[in-house]
């Protein structure tokens with residue numbers, strides 16, 4: 270079995286609505302990672318409109334996965350352990366308060382820039398189910414297990430990442446099994462390393478026909494693991 274998770278970061282409003290619509294055409298659930306404050310002021314994508322918890326609750330009620338991507342878009346590897354931990358806990362507090370379906374023990378925390386520290390990697394799984402951070406060749410992980418606390422990923426940018434994503438899928442399919450966790454952002458022109466809406470629809474249409482592929486949100490994949 271081959272699992273594929275497209276892990277859409279940053280909560281761009283227009284992109285998230287469109288991604289959810291495309292996934293629903295194929296009976297699939299998407300995976301979104303959003304900031305507690307919606308703020309990305311330090312980033313060149315800070316001006317792109319973000320969704321809010323009204324939208325996140327609506328998408329979650331439709332079965333999509335909404336997971337934390339930070340209180341703000343901070344690079345935790347540039348902060349002290351105490352500062353990084355404080356920002357993560359503040360983020361989780363906001364999710365507890367504002368996202369009806371949120372359970373931190375089942376959650377995946379998605380590090381901005383996928384930058385972690387050894388201290389944070391050790392501490393964070395005592396608070397949440399797992400984290401996404403750090404990189405793996407072609408974004409390939411083993412199939413999920415009860416013991417898995419770290420999900421490694423890959424991505425490509427700042428321009429369109431479709432060719433890179435296709436290459437990662439090919440590498441996954443060349444293996445007997447595995448889990449590709451690919452870090453996507455927005456659609457069309459939105460965000461770092463975007464993919465086209467038409468490309469996404471074509472990709473999902475192709476993959477849902479395969480018996481040896483499952484498109485699945487990250488926390489669903491982990492929480493279904495029983496070994």
Ligand SMILES: [Zn+2]
Nearest residue numbers: 278279381382
């Ligand atoms: Zn981000």
